[in-house]
Amino acid sequence: MKPPSQLPPRPDFETIEAAARDAGATAARGDVFTLIGQLSFSWSNNESLLVYFIMLLLGCDREAALIVFGTLNTSRARVDLVQRLARVKLTDRALSGEIKRLMTRFDTGTRLRNDLLHAMFTVDAAGHITHTHAMRLEERAKGLRFGAAKSMDSERLEAIRGEIRAMNELNRDLWTFLPRLEASLRACPRGRSREDGGA
Template identity: 85%
Template sequence: MSPTSQLPPTPDFDAIETAARDAAATAARGDVFTLIGQMSYSWSNNESLLVYFIMLLLRCDRASALIVFGTLNTSRARVDLVQRLARVKLADRALSGELKRLMARFESGTRLRNDLLHAMFTVNEAGEITQTHAMRLEERAKGLRFGAAKPMDGARIEAIRHEIQAMNELNRDLWRFLPGLEAHLRTVEARGPRPGA
């Protein structure tokens, strides 16, 4: 008796590819791929701006900030650096609070971006993307959970569209924030070091 395989059944690729050639299925998949591309584009533009936060907070040139940015190989590490530097460099509570809110908005977009880019996609017989399976472990009170599935339905598509818009608005807000951060840090530098610093 042969052992039962733990693998899922191999997809019927020929049937899926034939169905995917259908104009409606192709358009639906194209819409999902376009949204994922737009999400990635908007998120990347925001992450890239962290270079300027690092440059201002470390009081270094752009090349040095790019080296620090590139050396930290995750967005989480880059955000952590910006937040930690802000704790010791920003004397203005309002400015510090706004920076925290901006970083929280970026992290919200990061969660959705990671959810889409680090997932396995399930396709039905018609070639339509029906759901995603997260390719990460989640620690829960009752143990570990792997591969949480989420439907790629109208509500999820709308949530992705909403987050793309939020990422685009965040980009404008980051650009608006940077000149104020620069001015504040120049003022602090002109005053000299704080006693005990």
């Protein structure tokens, strides 16, 4: 006897595609896609500014900073580099703390962006996106969980809108902060060393 398949049933693509052509379903899906696009746009603009943090903290030109940025192929590695350089290069602890807070805000947006861009989307028979399934492992006290599902409801959409606003505000704060970082590094170009009591 043939063992039962472990695969989920094949979606009824014809029915889903026909339903998706309905004006209401098309508008609803368009709203989701627009929000994901706006979040990705805002997040990417913020990540690109890490090049200037690297440039200032390493005391190199933009081209060298771009090489470092591109060689570190995850945003987590880029953020870690910025935070570690700040701890070594900055004598102003308040400024170093501000960098940490800015990077924490960026991390919040990164988590949501990754949650949406690295997910499988569930579509109902009417063509509406109903859930996302995370395509990553989550370690829990009772073991591992894979593919946690989250509803794509009005509350989730509002959370995405809120994070877009937060990413846009962060972009302005990063641009405001960079000249202050540059001024501080020029005032103390060598930074602090471990021998001088630096962390």
